[in-house]
Amino acid sequence: KGTGERETITYNTTAAGTYYIDVYSNGSYGTDQEYTLSWSLVQCDDSYEPNNSLSTAYGPLTAGTSYNSKICGSSDGDYFKIETEEAGLITVTLDMPLDVDYNVILYDDASQSWVAGSYKGTGERETISYNTTAGIYYIYVYSNGSYDPDQEYTLSWSLVQCDDSY
16 A cells, blocks of 8 residues: 555464564655554354365255354355255355345356356345256355454255156
């Protein structure tokens, strides 16, 4: 940022340890100028961590069961794994606190590509409905700007199997 502007960094740690903050000038400084450095650690208990990537996704989730979790920072995102044994209509539901904006995406394991998503506004229920074949899928929950590490979201999914006997 420019001269005299406040700088803020948000970083989600993945493990206990020692971290360093490096303060340096971009070239315009005076030897008689001072700055103030402060930091804080916000604890966020997320029982499904680590689940910040497809390879560490929590699951498989049980259809019809609700899972409560938290978004712990602006760069935090949660992956969950689901498995379907038959074709059908997957419905993913995400309920969040009224003062945050979270989105939800469904990925296909075979291609690890996006297949559906829901991107509503702050506090609105996100819902995905997707006709699928049998296989493994991933659900990704993330913040669209606002989050609260003290409040939980609720994630659930269901599968209505297709009966195509006619």
